[in-house]
Amino acid sequence: MTVEAKLGQVANYVDERTGAAAFLKKSLRKVFPDHWSFLLGEVALYSFIILLLSGTFLTFWFDPSMREVVYEGAYQPLEGVKMSAAYASALDISFEVRGGLLMRQIHHWAALIFMAAIVAHLLRVFFTGAFRKPREGNWIIGVGLLTLGIVEGFLGYSLPDDLLSGTGIRIAEAIIQAIPVVGSYLSYFAFGGVFPGELFIPRIYIVHVLLLPGAFLALITVHLMLVWYQKHTQYPGPGRTEKNVVGYPLMPMYMAKAGGFFFIVFGVTAFLAAVASINPIWLYGPYTPAQISAGSQPDWYMGWLDGLVRMAPPIETYFFGYTVSWNILIPGLIIPGILFTGMALYPFIESWITGDKREHHLLDRPRNAPNRTALGAMSLTFMMVTLINGGNDLIATHFDLSINQIMWGTRFGVFILPPLAFIITKRLCLSLQRADRELVLHGRETGRLLRMPSGEFVEVHEPISPEKAFILTSHEQLPALELPAVDARGVKRAGALKNKLRARLSNANAVAIPKVSTEDLKEIESH
Amino acid sequence: MSSQLEPIKDPGLPAHVHRKTDTDPKAADRAERQVAAMFGISALGTVLLIISYIFVPDDLFIFIPIMGSQNAHQLGLGLGMAIALFFIGLGAIHWAKTLMPDQEVVMQRHEFRSPEEDRKAFVDTVKEGVSSSGLGRRSLIKRSLGAALGLSALSPILLLRDLGPLPGPEQKMTNWKSGTYLVTDPGDRRIKASDLEVGSVAQVMPEFADPKDRHLDDIAKDALLLIRLRPAEFNLEPDRLAMTHEGIIAFSKICSHMGCAVALYEQTTKHLLCPCHQSTFDVTRAAKVIFGPAARPLPQLDITVDDEGYLIARKPFSEPVGPSFWGREK
CATH class of the missing domain: 1.20.20 (F1FO ATP Synthase)
Incomplete structure (x- = not known):
C-alpha cells in the first residue's frame, strides 16, 4: 500500500468518528500574516514549552524539602556543610546528573527569554494598537500571563534554597508582613509559622510545578484560540483592509516556518545554556538568614520592583500603636497594583477617550497614535529608571559612582523623566507624521543635484510609489469627541466633570498632522 | 476636515x-x-x-x-x-x-456580531429558560440557592486555616534573655571583651545548651552584630551608652526594613549597610538610619560581662527584631 493510501485510511478512520475533515480543510488553509514582530509571542510560547520539558527533567531529581542534611556530594568546597535537602539536590543535579547542569541552565535561560518575549510581545501589541476591539479580552489574558510569569519566575529561583534565593524569600515575607491588619496572619499561613520554617519550599514547589503551569496552560490555550478565531491582525498595506487578512496559509508555509522557529528558539536556548553560566548556586552557598552576598540581585523582570523598593523614602506611620510600613507598601504593592491594573484596563480607557467602538484588524503605525506611543514611552522610561536603581549597587561598583548619587538621581528621575519621555515622544511622532506628509507630497530626496541655467542648485525629488504613498496615508485621523457641557435643549448634562475630562483627553488625543489626500496631490500637480 | x-x-x-x-x-x-x-x-x-x-x-x-x-x-x-x-x-x-509556495493569499474576515435574528433568538431562549425554570418568580429558591452557594465557598477558606498557626508572642521574641552568653558563630565559644579588637566586627549568636538545636528559625531572629569602637567615638544618649560595654555595641543583624542580613560594615565611616536595599545605619548614633528605605534603627541589645569577663546579654531586646508588621508595637 502506498503512503498516501495509508494516510487516507487513517484520515478516514478519524473523520468517520469525529467529522474533523470539514474543520481541518478550512483550518489548514487558514491565513497568517507574516511580520517579524509577530514572532515575539511565538518566542514566548516556545520558551514555555522548553520550560515544561526542562522543568519536568529537573523534577526527577529535585527534592523540595527543607530538611537539614549534611552535604556529601561531588562539589568539594561545600563538603560537610549543613544545608537543606532542596539545596543539596540542586547541587546533585548540577554535579552528579549528566546533563543536569545543562537542563538547569536551559530552564533558567528559557525563563528569562520567556519573560523577555512576553514583554516584547506586549510592547508590540501596545504600540500597534492590536489590543483594540475585539481583542480587549486577549489583552487582559496577556497581562495576566505576564503577572503570573513574574510570580512563577520568582518561585522558580527561590526553589534551590541557596543564599540568594533565601534572601529573595525573606524580602517577599517582609512584603506580606507589611500588609495592614492581616499581614502577620498571611505570613504565618504561608510559612507555617515563623520565617523560614520548614514548609515554604515544598509549598511553593507544588505551586511552581503544578498550579501555575496549569493556569498558564489554560490561559495560553484561550489566548491562542482567540487569536485563531478572531484571526491575526495585520499591518496596513496595499490590498490589506479591515475586512480581509493577507498572508500565508497554515499548511505548509506557516507550519514549516513556525515549527522550524520552535527548534531555532530551543537551539538558541540550549546554546546559551551550554556557553553562558547562569545562577551558579554552588557559589552562593546554602541559605542562612544571617548571611548575604553583596550585589544581591533578582532576575531582570523583578529588577524594577526591587529598584522601587530601594528608592522608597523611609516612611512608617504609627497610629493607635499599629504600624504601617509605607516604605514597603507603596513600592511593593500599591504602585505595582496601579501599574498592572492600569495596563489591564488600558484598552477600555483608550476607547473611552476616542469614543471608538468599532472593530480594528489593521494595526496602527506607532507614530499615527502619538498619545498612545508617548504613554508607552513614558511607562517604559519609568520601568527603566526603577530598573537602574534596582542595579544601583552593581552600577556603582562598575562605573565608580556612589550608590547615594544613583539613588537620589533615580528618586528625582522617576518623577521627571517619564513625563519628559511623554512630551519628547509625542513631538517625535508628530514630526514623523510631518515627514510622512512631506514624503507623499514632494517625493523622496534622490541625492541628485541639478544646476539650473540660472546657476541655482536644486535637488531632484522623485515621487514615491503608489504603494508607499498608500501606506503613509491609509490611517484614520479621528476628530476629537464633541462633548458639549449642555445638551441640545440647553440642559446641563449629567457627569459634567467626567465629560470635561473626557473632552480634554479626546482633544489632546486628536492632535495630528493632516495626512495627504488626493486633493492635496492634485493641487501640487497643478502648480 | x-x-x-x-x-x-x-x-x-x-x-x-x-x-x-x-x-x-x-x-x-x-x-x-x-x-x-x-x-x-x-x-x-x-x-x-x-x-x-x-x-x-x-x-x-x-x-x-x-x-x-x-x-x-x-x-x-x-x-x-x-x-x-x-x-x-x-x-x-x-x-x-x-521551495514551498510563497504566494500570499487573501482570506475574508467575518463580522463577529451575530445576525439580528440570531441575537433575538438567543435572548428569547435565555428568557424562556429563566422563566420556565421559575428562577425569576420563585424568589425563595433564588435566595436560598444564593445563600447556600455563598456559604459553601467558605469551606475551602476554612479548610486552609491549618496552613499555619496564628501569630503568637514568639513573633516578637528572640532567644536573647537576661544573662544569655554571646557565642561565636561559627564555633559556639563564649567571648571576652578582649577577644574583640577596636575597629573589628563579629557576628555572634546566643548560647544554646546544644548548638545542634540551633535552626534557621532561631538564626533569623537571633543573629547579632558586635562592633567595637573607642568609647569616645560614640555619640549616644546616656541610656544607650549604658547598653554598651567598653566600646562594644551590639545590634540585631536582621535589617529593620525587609529582614536581610545587614552584613556590610564600613570601618572608616562606622556605617552599616544592608546589601539588599542599601539602608545605611550609623553605628556611632545607635544605628540611626542615615540613608535608604529603612524607617527604624536596628534594635540594640543591652550587653555586659559576667564575673569571669564573658559577654552576656543584660536584658532581652526591648523591641521585636526584623521587618515591621501591623501589631509590632502592641
Whole structure:
C-alpha cells in the first residue's frame, strides 16, 4: 500500500468518528500574516514549552524539602556543610546528573527569554494598537500571563534554597508582613509559622510545578484560540483592509516556518545554556538568614520592583500603636497594583477617550497614535529608571559612582523623566507624521543635484510609489469627541466633570498632522 | 476636515514576484541540497551529544579561547543539543522560504456580531429558560440557592486555616534573655571583651545548651552584630551608652526594613549597610538610619560581662527584631 493510501485510511478512520475533515480543510488553509514582530509571542510560547520539558527533567531529581542534611556530594568546597535537602539536590543535579547542569541552565535561560518575549510581545501589541476591539479580552489574558510569569519566575529561583534565593524569600515575607491588619496572619499561613520554617519550599514547589503551569496552560490555550478565531491582525498595506487578512496559509508555509522557529528558539536556548553560566548556586552557598552576598540581585523582570523598593523614602506611620510600613507598601504593592491594573484596563480607557467602538484588524503605525506611543514611552522610561536603581549597587561598583548619587538621581528621575519621555515622544511622532506628509507630497530626496541655467542648485525629488504613498496615508485621523457641557435643549448634562475630562483627553488625543489626500496631490500637480 | 477629503487610492496587492527556485529547477535542486545539509548538520549535533554523554568524563576541563577553562562534558552536551535543534529549525525555514509556495493569499474576515435574528433568538431562549425554570418568580429558591452557594465557598477558606498557626508572642521574641552568653558563630565559644579588637566586627549568636538545636528559625531572629569602637567615638544618649560595654555595641543583624542580613560594615565611616536595599545605619548614633528605605534603627541589645569577663546579654531586646508588621508595637 502506498503512503498516501495509508494516510487516507487513517484520515478516514478519524473523520468517520469525529467529522474533523470539514474543520481541518478550512483550518489548514487558514491565513497568517507574516511580520517579524509577530514572532515575539511565538518566542514566548516556545520558551514555555522548553520550560515544561526542562522543568519536568529537573523534577526527577529535585527534592523540595527543607530538611537539614549534611552535604556529601561531588562539589568539594561545600563538603560537610549543613544545608537543606532542596539545596543539596540542586547541587546533585548540577554535579552528579549528566546533563543536569545543562537542563538547569536551559530552564533558567528559557525563563528569562520567556519573560523577555512576553514583554516584547506586549510592547508590540501596545504600540500597534492590536489590543483594540475585539481583542480587549486577549489583552487582559496577556497581562495576566505576564503577572503570573513574574510570580512563577520568582518561585522558580527561590526553589534551590541557596543564599540568594533565601534572601529573595525573606524580602517577599517582609512584603506580606507589611500588609495592614492581616499581614502577620498571611505570613504565618504561608510559612507555617515563623520565617523560614520548614514548609515554604515544598509549598511553593507544588505551586511552581503544578498550579501555575496549569493556569498558564489554560490561559495560553484561550489566548491562542482567540487569536485563531478572531484571526491575526495585520499591518496596513496595499490590498490589506479591515475586512480581509493577507498572508500565508497554515499548511505548509506557516507550519514549516513556525515549527522550524520552535527548534531555532530551543537551539538558541540550549546554546546559551551550554556557553553562558547562569545562577551558579554552588557559589552562593546554602541559605542562612544571617548571611548575604553583596550585589544581591533578582532576575531582570523583578529588577524594577526591587529598584522601587530601594528608592522608597523611609516612611512608617504609627497610629493607635499599629504600624504601617509605607516604605514597603507603596513600592511593593500599591504602585505595582496601579501599574498592572492600569495596563489591564488600558484598552477600555483608550476607547473611552476616542469614543471608538468599532472593530480594528489593521494595526496602527506607532507614530499615527502619538498619545498612545508617548504613554508607552513614558511607562517604559519609568520601568527603566526603577530598573537602574534596582542595579544601583552593581552600577556603582562598575562605573565608580556612589550608590547615594544613583539613588537620589533615580528618586528625582522617576518623577521627571517619564513625563519628559511623554512630551519628547509625542513631538517625535508628530514630526514623523510631518515627514510622512512631506514624503507623499514632494517625493523622496534622490541625492541628485541639478544646476539650473540660472546657476541655482536644486535637488531632484522623485515621487514615491503608489504603494508607499498608500501606506503613509491609509490611517484614520479621528476628530476629537464633541462633548458639549449642555445638551441640545440647553440642559446641563449629567457627569459634567467626567465629560470635561473626557473632552480634554479626546482633544489632546486628536492632535495630528493632516495626512495627504488626493486633493492635496492634485493641487501640487497643478502648480 | 481631512477625513472628508478623498484618501489616496489603494493600489491593491502587489503582483507576486517569483523566486529563483520557482523558475529554475537547478536553483530548486540546490535549495533541496542546502536543506538536506542543514538536517545533516543537525544529525551531527546529536552525534556530538551522544559522544559527550557516553565518552567524555564529567571532570574533564578544556581551555577554549575567550571562554577560558570549560567542562568538556557539559559543553559537548550543550553544543550538541544546540546544533541538533537549531539546524532542524534552520532547515525547515529554508525549505519553507525556497521551495514551498510563497504566494500570499487573501482570506475574508467575518463580522463577529451575530445576525439580528440570531441575537433575538438567543435572548428569547435565555428568557424562556429563566422563566420556565421559575428562577425569576420563585424568589425563595433564588435566595436560598444564593445563600447556600455563598456559604459553601467558605469551606475551602476554612479548610486552609491549618496552613499555619496564628501569630503568637514568639513573633516578637528572640532567644536573647537576661544573662544569655554571646557565642561565636561559627564555633559556639563564649567571648571576652578582649577577644574583640577596636575597629573589628563579629557576628555572634546566643548560647544554646546544644548548638545542634540551633535552626534557621532561631538564626533569623537571633543573629547579632558586635562592633567595637573607642568609647569616645560614640555619640549616644546616656541610656544607650549604658547598653554598651567598653566600646562594644551590639545590634540585631536582621535589617529593620525587609529582614536581610545587614552584613556590610564600613570601618572608616562606622556605617552599616544592608546589601539588599542599601539602608545605611550609623553605628556611632545607635544605628540611626542615615540613608535608604529603612524607617527604624536596628534594635540594640543591652550587653555586659559576667564575673569571669564573658559577654552576656543584660536584658532581652526591648523591641521585636526584623521587618515591621501591623501589631509590632502592641
